[in-house]
Amino acid sequence: MYPKQFIRFFTGQGTLLASTLRRVDHVGFSAPIIICNNDHRFLVRDEAASAAVEPETVILEPVARNTAAATAVAALVAMRKSADAVIAVMPSDHLVSNADAFVDSLLRASEIAATGKLVLFGIVPTRPHTGYGYIRRGGELDGACGVYAVDAFCEKPDRARAETYVASGNHYWNSGIFVLHAATFIAELERLAPEVIDAARDALAAANHDLGFLRLDAAAFARSPNISIDYAVMEKTSNAVMLPIDVGWSDVGSWSALWENAPAFDEQKNAVEGDAILIDTRNCLVHSDRSLVAAIGVDGLVIVDTPDALLIADQKRAEDVSGVVARLRELNRTEHAQHIRSQRPWGYFETLSTGSRFQVKLLHVKPGGHLSMQMHHHRSEHWVVVRGTAKVTIGDTERLVQENESVYITATHWHRLENPGKVPLEMIEVQIGGYLGEDDIIRSDDVYCRAPDETR
């Protein structure tokens, strides 16, 4: 529910999404087109605001259809402004430590793309990584120094093969970053993956504007095959070229990658975020979101402590988190998907305590935030304002509730909460009833125009 582009891993660093947006907030680039899942639209808007970037548009995918369809939509949108549009396609969860060199590469790639090419970025490999696909370069292009034909796409290799690739000097990590001549990309889709471009066109034609978001038509978009740009176009087209880059890139695909890219280390090469006491401890990533972490005599561990769960893993095994996720799925658990702190367009809430017939939550409502008018069949709620001022509507009556005041909402009564003030509103909510699921909610009159089945 909260992918890594939205997480602040280290104090003083923004999110990966904000970094990605700022990276192209630069002369030579138009305002970005953002494509995201419907569930993340408010997070995206908040991050764009925190990066002080005004997107051209935020396009909402009703279902995930991989990168080909999303990029097709972006290319179509870009071509509305210019038939010669060149687009840079960037996942929003990558780290680039040398942003200046990266922007230079983007500008260089756009010159090449403008000639009708589809440029993909190959990363100069620093080690035999088995988690990435590789690209084998072909000959250098005439008149384009340092730009290569693509000889082959290589699937994620085993360790031995990865070592061969790195030793060869002509294999690069497939970054998933592209600079595309939009018209050429669309033409190649028409030729190589017509179902993708048809679905993208139809979904865009039937899209509707919704509070500043552009929501693609669900039925039309769902008709696209679930396929990546590589499979749909790049592996088949003769227009693909590769530009190798060496810009301190990482897709932060594992906790050990986060450790490698930490902004600071202590003398024992530990990267620590949060409250920790380390004794004879080396080469560890320690991320503590709740109480004190004490480590004694350990080496090369990833220790991630959050209100949701605790992870302790050997750095060399940090990619096996997928095994934990698989186990959680088997057990029908929710830790791999949901968080204790749930983000909402009006702010967030956290579950503080859960009993058999009660739950205690902390609600944090941004200045100006409005919860929808809502009603619960099975739970009553006690609200105690602990910071700021709330505007509370119950039935037809409206009142202001100050710090240290409380209100009670009987089950089945319509109610609404707003923060009319200038500082955040914090409230303790004690829910009591026989059923306390988030789906016991009937909603009307939502300023964020959320669907009836979106909770809160």
Place this chain on the structure above:
Amino acid sequence: MYPKQFIRFFTGQGTLLASTLRRVDHVGFSAPIIICNNDHRFLVRDEAASAAVEPETVILEPVARNTAAATAVAALVAMRKSADAVIAVMPSDHLVSNADAFVDSLLRASEIAATGKLVLFGIVPTRPHTGYGYIRRGGELDGACGVYAVDAFCEKPDRARAETYVASGNHYWNSGIFVLHAATFIAELERLAPEVIDAARDALAAANHDLGFLRLDAAAFARSPNISIDYAVMEKTSNAVMLPIDVGWSDVGSWSALWENAPAFDEQKNAVEGDAILIDTRNCLVHSDRSLVAAIGVDGLVIVDTPDALLIADQKRAEDVSGVVARLRELNRTEHAQHIRSQRPWGYFETLSTGSRFQVKLLHVKPGGHLSMQMHHHRSEHWVVVRGTAKVTIGDTERLVQENESVYITATHWHRLENPGKVPLEMIEVQIGGYLGEDDIIRSDDVYCRAPDETR
């Protein structure tokens, strides 16, 4: 604030205190005399009840004065009933896996003690432990097969010396368990440590009975030297003898000792308590008190996750927890002493959330539990009953508050909470104010007769 004899380490196992009490709830033993710190008196009473053991008396130490003074008091109390009393002196935080053999040894030792001896138990060592003192045995006693004179007390050794001791076959771990002829012990104290026995006699003479507890006189007891039985008597007397025992004993002095003594292991020799998913993980103790613990590819760790703090330690370094405690003391922190869940004679409370001007607590009041009549200068309180029924007194008015009802207590107003019902009362308390320390409390009329400076 909550020593290890009160902790339930594994589901289905009682506390070490309850196990200790049950061990001697046996033909041949009188009701036990318990000596404990004043702070732990309600915990002791609850554990005795859970073990279904009715103590002869529970004696409260106003200050800690080590084992000589406490044992002197116990010996004096035992002699009130019989001039020939024999007492078994047992720390309440030891594990004995073979309880039957242990009781046999106690009964055998009491026969020897009845002849005027001071018997101490030597543990047949299973490895060169550096955390214990050792006893070197002398000759076997005439007519007492398997009972030995004490040749020497050896301080905690280094590793090499410990190996020599174990190889010698005539060194034993000093268990701290004794079986004493009370009159002989007192006579030896009079001769060897007269200040100890004088202080014990005076403290007992001036003791007062308090709600079923016997509270020693603080000034008198404080005059005793802070000294162990070993130093005060056993190392000097000619009446000491040693009975070696091999009964699966451990003082559970470290987390790795707890792992060694775990009641069950999985196939990879992990001992797991609580919610955990382990992948390629071996020889670990995992104790999870809050959310999911996931471990990947780790070996030989102690992982202890509680609401207070998280500990991750190499099993071989588990005794270095003292280093963490020292660091916490240096930093004036409280994690080494205090817990999120605070035990009180009426039940317990847990801190759910802490803000700059508010705190949220869950209060759990046992049936029949009474909080004192109290008043706070700096905080108002909102109480929401989430389970059971509360009797709430505010000023002169008294009312019953049911589940799903709330009350508000203005700062400076006298108030009291009771559970008049048959099931536990659970309440969410939202405190709001400029100062939220537990010491902002004025108390009167406490049914547990706590001192004014004891919180709540």
